[in-house]
Amino acid sequence: MTPRQRFLLILPGLLFVVAFGSFELGRWGGERMAERRHAAARDSRASDLTQDDxxxxxxxxxxxxxxxxxxxSDVVTASAGRALHPFDPAAAPFATVLAAISSAADEVVKLHNLDSSPVRALRRINEASRFFEDDLRRKIDAHPALFCTIPHTSDGSGQRSGYPDLRIEHVESGTVVxxxxxxxxxxxxxxxxRTFYYTPRNRSSKVRDDASHLLLGISHDGNDGQWTFNGWELVDLASLQxxxxxxxxxxxxDLYQDEARVAGSPRRE
Incomplete structure (x- = not known):
């Protein structure tokens, strides 16, 4: 076999090796370029976020x-998309709501001034709030014209924490307070x-109705564990600043990360 014949015989293999090598080199180069672009985009986003912060x-x-x-009222409208209406005691639905709240508040104050009240076993007055909320809800809900519940969030679940605590609906008119x-x-x-807090939220907002907003303040004497509840005040939040x-x-x-720890006493298991 002549040298020319040998060359022609191996030429296809050589061409394949060259083509395959070029393909692999191009793919490797493309991957490297993609990695560089991804890293550059990531760094750019991080830089943008830092600048945004x-x-x-x-x-x-x-x-x-x-x-x-x-x-x-503007804060509620802007954050929850719902109107906050002034409370009008002269209007029939509001008069019914007012009478029910007044009666329930009187009864609840008397109830928790008794020695048998469960709040007597509590250490902090903040822990007593739940008992007042529950008793007020039951008594207002017992009114035949009203429906009193824990407000639901946008996903339909009742949520205890956060403003407001109770939702009252006048069944016949659909008026909500x-x-x-x-x-x-x-x-x-x-x-x-500061004693009143409202945190604007999107998904977990409990304000889902155009409504009037009332705050029922119940006063006590500050005698821890033996509180005497003196009375109550109902205020309209329509004019609140x-x-x-x-x-x-x-x-x-967030604070006590191992990688941030500088020194400390030996940890006890």
Missing amino acids: DALVKMLLAQDLEERSFAF YLDPKLFEQGHRDSSL VRLKAEFHASNR
Whole structure:
């Protein structure tokens, strides 16, 4: 076999090797290029997020939020998409709601002034709120013209935590009133400390109706474990002015990360 014949014999194999090598080299180069582009995009997104965070913090600080006040009705409308109507005691549905709340509040104050009240076994007055809410709900719901429940979120589940605590519906008219009971110490009635909180939410908002919003304040004497409940006040939140406190927060899980630990005493198992 001549050299030319041998060359022609092996030529297809050589061409295959060259083509395969070129393909693999191109694929490797393409993968490397894709990795570089992905890394560049990731770094760009991280940079954009950092810039966005920086801009957001500066924007919040520039607003002087703690120096401003907002109409609570506007906050509810903007965050929940629902109107907050003034409470009109002269209108028939509201008169019925007012009578039911007044009667229930009188009864609940008397009930929890008894020595047999379950709140006597509690250490903190905040723990007593649940008992007042439950008893108010049962007594108002017992009114034949009303339906009183724990407000539902957008997914249809009842949620105890968060504003408001109770939803009252006048069955015949469909009129809705939200009621938020609060316990406060009589001597602190004029305190400027924060005692009312509303957190705007999208998916878990409990404000799902155009409604009137009432707060039922129940006063006590501050005698821990032996509280005497003095009376109650019902206020319309339609004219309430609120302030916004912007703060950054973290949990213990966020704080006590092993990689952030600098020093400490030996851990006990």
